[in-house]
Amino acid sequence: MALLSFRFPPYSPVPSSSTLSLPIASPSPRWCPSCHQPSASATSLLISLRPVAASQVCPSTHQPQPILIDKSSLIVSEAASEDQFWAAASLRVRTFYNFQPSSYGIQDHKKYLVDREFEALKERVAGKREGFNKVSCINATLPLSQTSSFPDDLCAACKFTDNGEDRVVVGTLDLNQCLWLPDEIAGKKPEGFSADFARGYLANVCVAKELHRNGLGYELVKKSKIVAEEWGNGFLIPLCCKSLVSCLSCIPSISYIWPVLS
Numbered sequence: 001m002a003l004l005s006f007r008f009p010p011y012s013p014v015p016s017s018s019t020l021s022l023p024i025a026s027p028s029p030r031w032c033p034s035c036h037q038p039s040a041s042a043t044s045l046l047i048s049l050r051p052v053a054a055s056q057v058c059p060s061t062h063q064p065q066p067i068l069i070d071k072s073s074l075i076v077s078e079a080a081s082e083d084q085f086w087a088a089a090s091l092r093v094r095t096f097y098n099f100q101p102s103s104y105g106i107q108d109h110k111k112y113l114v115d116r117e118f119e120a121l122k123e124r125v126a127g128k129r130e131g132f133n134k135v136s137c138i139n140a141t142l143p144l145s146q147t148s149s150f151p152d153d154l155c156a157a158c159k160f161t162d163n164g165e166d167r168v169v170v171g172t173l174d175l176n177q178c179l180w181l182p183d184e185i186a187g188k189k190p191e192g193f194s195a196d197f198a199r200g201y202l203a204n205v206c207v208a209k210e211l212h213r214n215g216l217g218y219e220l221v222k223k224s225k226i227v228a229e230e231w232g233n234g235f236l237i238p239l240c241c242k243s244l245v246s247c248l249s250c251i252p253s254i255s256y257i258w259p260v261l262s
Contacts, residue, residue, distance in 0.1 A: 066213045067149050069142060074216075075167070076223045079137040082122070083160035087169040088139050089117040090157040095206035114157075124174070133177045134231060138223050140171035140207075140216050154208055171216040173205040175224045177231055200224070200233040 079085055093113045099106055124135040144166035147155050158169040177200050202224055207216045221238075228236055 067210050069170075069211060069214050070146060071214070071219075073143050073146060074140060074219065075142075076138065076140045076171075076219045078227065079125075079139050081160070081162070082118075084139055084141075084162070084169065085121050085125070085137060086114070086118050087158045087160040088137055088172040089114045089121055091154075091169050091172055091208060092117055092204055092206055094154070094157060095209065121174075124176070131178055135177070136175045136227055138173055138175060138220055138227065139169045140220055141167040141169050144168055150208075151210060154210065158208075170211050171207040171220050173220050173224065174201075174203045175227055176201040176203060177228075177233060200228040200231065200236045202236060202238040205238070 079088060093110060097110075097113065099110065103109075120129075121137060123129050124132050125137055127134070129135070141160075141162075144155060144159060147168050150168070154170075155168050159166055160169065161167070202221065205217065205220065207214075207220075221236075225236060
């Protein structure tokens, strides 16, 4: 790549409405393909530089700050009730789909998607889906009383009741014990004696977008590794897409093997 060398004249104040001309030594358009060096001859250019406002150099883009949470009341556990399954399905639909609020019948469509994921999740956990040996829905939840700063739609859609306490699902994933998942992409697979049965997959990993950077994804994966050990799984394979790269710190479309047992 050609490089431009700048020769600045002695400094003198320049009115904001004027232009500044700088002499620049530019490489000749003649380029030697054998040594990849510019030829000796060069031309001179004059470039007029107009004052540029700071807002033009670094345009301000408003990025909402993530909501910080009190993790002392965070519970990460396996879901056991249909209320938790529904709340987890609601969070997945809220996370994985982009909806236009002005679209006609959008609430009915959301309910249809949540109901479909809810029924599929119940079937997988109950062992009714072919190809799945065991499935666990692992949720991260917070008390509803501590969610006053959360968006109203998150609290309304992802709320459930556990032992008389209202809580909100703020993160969720599926841990699957199986030889492979339907529509599994090609990638690195475990090797060795336990490769055919000691394999666990992480899927449907999501955290409420307003609560990113609170370590919720880490807590979900940490709990998954504990459950996988109890199942006798020796490997965890996260099924990743672009939306999960920051959470799982891995490359999209590649299955990674994480050793669970030491």
